[in-house]
Amino acid sequence: MPKTLRVLIGKPGLDGHETGAKIVARMLMDAGFEVIYTGPRQTPEMIVRSALEEDVDVIGLSLLSGAHFNLCSRILDLMRAKGVNDKPVIVGGIIPADDIPKLQELGVVAVFGPRSGSKEIVGTINAILEDMA
């Protein structure tokens, strides 16, 4: 039996609008992933700790407040420091188009926005995991 893939859906920063994060969490559950949802208001340290403790395959970050550069770079730095930067980080939320390449430069693998549906999100995650396998 194939291993059930585990995804962490994290809500770093102070923004507590959880709707998008919860929809993605449920969509991934329906697609057969095991989902660990952190709840809102997590520090980068808390996110990376949960990712390590839960031994997840993918880290998803929900970001809506505009603090995406700051939070993503801190999380990715921490992951490098802990030697877990092999885990793909994906971002969902309200990210201006101009910022997407810059997030990718930081090391974010995929960025989803309000128009991304379950096909796109689930398909991209599967493709990322297949590429790594």
Add this chain to the structure above:
Amino acid sequence: MPGDRKEPKPAYKSEFLSAFHDELKHMEKTTLKDRLSGGINAQFKTYSGGEVKETKQEFRTGSGDFAVKRFYTPLDTADIDPITDIGLPGQMPFTRGRDPLGFRAHEWPLSYYAGYGSGESASERYKELYASGARELALALDLPTQIGLDSDAPMAAGEVGKVGLALDTCDDLLRALETIPLAEMRLATVGNCNSPWILAMFHTLAEANGHDPKDMRFQIQNDPIKEYTGRGTYIFPPSVAIDISSDVTEFICKNLPNWAPQYNCTTTMRWGGSSASQEVGFGIANLLCYIEAAQAKGVDPADFVPRLHLHMSSDNDLFEEVAKFRAVRRLWAKIAGERLKTDDPRILALRTTVYTAGDKLTAQEPLNNITRTTMHVLAALLGGADNIVVPAYDEALALPTFESARVATLIKNILHDECYVGQTADPLGGSYFVESLTTQIEDKAYDWYRQVEDMGGPVAALENGFYLKEMSDGMYRQFTEVETGERTVIGVNKHIRDTETKIDIFKGDPEAEQRQINRLKEARANRDQTRVTAALAEVRRVAEVKKKGERENIVPSFLEAVRARATIGEIYDELRDVFGVYHAPNVV
């Protein structure tokens, strides 16, 4: 001449009606039966001889709660009493609106929700809005300010000035509003968990500008329940938050006659997935929870309930929303009359402010959002809302620009002033469909209200995750319906356009955070530290008294702390230390 026409005698009238009813009942068993059973299998011959089929198996209201019939007849309203259930505008049970004049005496002010960055960038925006005629301003606050953190707190990094104004000390507020003539303005803010601090900030703002705070017209949202169900910007356990919120209500009612102490918000619950009837039922339960908390502190509901607003959304289903606004007034009048043991019409006539559905606006082809918000505003006007706030068409993309905010706020003025909406109160009153739906929503909302009360009220419904679960289920259902195409969203799952529309979106000031942090450091260095230390000790003392379960209002200690230039983080650190912070149940 209308006067020449003879009024039909009442007896004739009722005879006519009863004959009509008999006829309809007969039809219901015969021809009407076929006419009312619909679905995609039902085939009809058109008069021109062609065959038509319906497009859906079942037609339901936008929030999915009720099946909608092909048409409605007097049989659907047979149990609704035209006097006691519908009545007249401005009379019990206020189904037809709280004002006997409807909108005839109403002027819609220009109002804006705005604020970003540090004091000086917001100040520019406020000046621009004032110059363009705005006399109502809702100040948007950044996230650190909303949850009582200083701009240099580690958790605040990257968030300062992002979704609103960064306020650390009262000097930041003074600077943001330095060019605005306060006496002409109605100022509001969404401060909820930080409400005693917002009160103290507005109070100090008035004093510093040489005004008596009593003369100001300030409005504080002061609704912490909203933060547990909407934006996640809560601090303390719900019961502590409600106690502190009722301190604010008490202080305003006893000292500041022109201030609005609270406006309760179910908008975020609706945006988070609740149905129309849940919005009504949960909203009424929440409102009563606050009213009874203030009542326990000796505040007479007659002193403040007439100043309250229930903030509701206005969603996509025009008729369901109209019925909802009518149903919430009727149900409130009944429940509040019973629970508060009053027949005072000022208490029983619920005031509603509508914040139209931001959650239904799309990032795709954002200009189409103007059409959506126009219909949301129309529902609010037809339903008799007292106040209407409209999100901008670029809401799904970023904070509004000045242009998009202006388009949004003028929708209600165009509908009211140009399109003759609002010449007569409750224009849909008496519609078989709308009356029937009003009653259906009222009944279902009452069941939701009872369910919340039976589990111990809104605090229990927050702590046990009930509210969050209901919202999450509703939201996911809506999302799935959009994905399967069962629910149409133009530009998203129907009539999709390949190319992206380019619009100008608002860009924040990247330097704002560092500027604000420098200013905060300067403020800390240039103040009477002895006074600050004493003020903070007093805040802590009152918090400890409250922690022991004894009663003391926390607002006076906040007034002194704010005047002394204590920072928001310093004040809230004292409270966090005493009350602890809340972790919401992690409901997916």
